[in-house]
Amino acid sequence: MDKPSSPSRRITIVDVARHAQVSTTAVSKVLRNAYGVSPTMQTKVRQAIAELGYRPNAAARGMRGQTYTIGVMLPNIINPFFAQILDGLTDQLGGTDYQVLLGPGCNGEAEEARVTHAMIDRSMDGMILIAPISARKHLESVASTVPTVVVGRHGHSPTYDTVADDDLTGGALVVNHLADLGHQRIAHIEHHETDPDRLAEMPNAIRAAGYRHAMQARGLADHIDIASTTYTQEGGYLGAQQLLARPTRPTAIFAGADIVAMGVLDAIAEAGLRVPEDISVAGYDNTTFAAFRPISLTSVDQAGYQIGAHAARLLLDRIAARGRPTAQIKLSPTLVPRRSTAPPR
Template identity: 75%
Template structure:
């Protein structure tokens, strides 16, 4: 016979155990004015002895659940861990808790995640590189305070945090060109929605690559493999580039995880990095700094991006009507062992 689930401890149980009113318990829980130090000690002791946990649903009915939803496009990309570190560090010392969900790089999956977060009365959302339409994002932001990370383009309904992806791509091309490379190829994330194209970080990086190549007089050498910002995408994109009649001497991968796939394909072809082909990434994730990899990469300061997103979200929760803010960080290039001068002809 199945035992019934244990009854949830309520605020009434805490009040009885502490021999105080439910109003007094509520004041202690909300850290409100009017509860004496002695009262706080009695209530907190009762909470500890009974194992009381406030009901998020009940708190939501009163106005706040103190939960923040963070939607990630891909749980395997280590750069997103840097963003999360920044978000959680900024929220430390507050009552807010972060809950994660994967958006899976698809509009339908993202819609389900965002609806679930709204249905659970989360106080605010941080959406990292969402692929949903701008109209959809605006609809969500009108329902719940929202910060979008990685999408370019201003909005009057949600705040944004971005990296200057054009400058980041320019830093890569200039570094490689200064080393003497001319055949510099790029692996981009293929964008299927022309309406969304201009706002996406992958498109900004590809445009920055093209502009920088033209500025260095290398317009005829522009070469792009369109795959995906994944390990597999880097691998397949590099195999495509290596099959060219004149293979590149350097590959600019649009993300660190892409660069890892590129390096695998290069090794499989019996070539070396950087002896035969230089490789750069983008994100400066923990993998890039890992000694055996030592990947040259663009640092867009994910922790600072996350901290800014959390700060903007808390400000938005506190004042829904304030003017939207749009923060853009300036990246830097971290040079490591995967880039060198091109091999002699």
């Protein structure tokens, strides 16, 4: 009976140095992108690394103060808009030694705390928190421990950087588009905010405020109609059912996110109505499926790819200079009209 083969030995920095015929110090400098390493040395060491399949030991690097890992917490993995953010984030980190590790926050404060604490315990070099719902006190506690960038939350903090969309303008873009088409009974489906302390920071609340302000500015205050559910497909479905059951139903629905709009379209079809002939629908995020021809959803583009790229750039800057002043980036949204909106009959 043959003996089982023993596992192959892990390639070390000493093996790389011998293969490249250089010192271990030279290999270490190349791995750290240290100043003063010649192009020739870079080439020799990188070639040896590729030929041997060397991978740095993350635990050992952590003991030296850096793990080259970045933790990214996102609310869920269902909403395709988060994939756009991740795409820009990972592209921005391309060519660096950093590896992204994901953790879903599951839209709950307790789970967000569990994920962020796990990332801190694993000595990650930095964290990007996408649309966190945790209290500012918790976010600032995290940021005081590890360099942090918060995506999607409004407001300034002395401890973490922020990247967000101008949601107030985005909400107004939808209302003005629908009003210009001739709609007056324009309804909105928002994500119900349970914590009054978050109203000034959460994108869903600011998006709804943009809707209200624009309705008032267009002289349509009497037609403000909001269904508060959740930013999910089921939330959109339930919200649309509420709106369609009104004694006078709206002629247009502004869903606070594209994923919500998918539920709205489902409820409208179930009611035997057509989009946009009977009712217009607009979303927010301009996700990939919004452009699919059978859907053709009018939506607000908040540049998810750019949001992710900005977040990664800010985090790398903060890792390199932890004492620098915090930065806030706010992107300007644009409306992308498609076939789901049209003048009312």
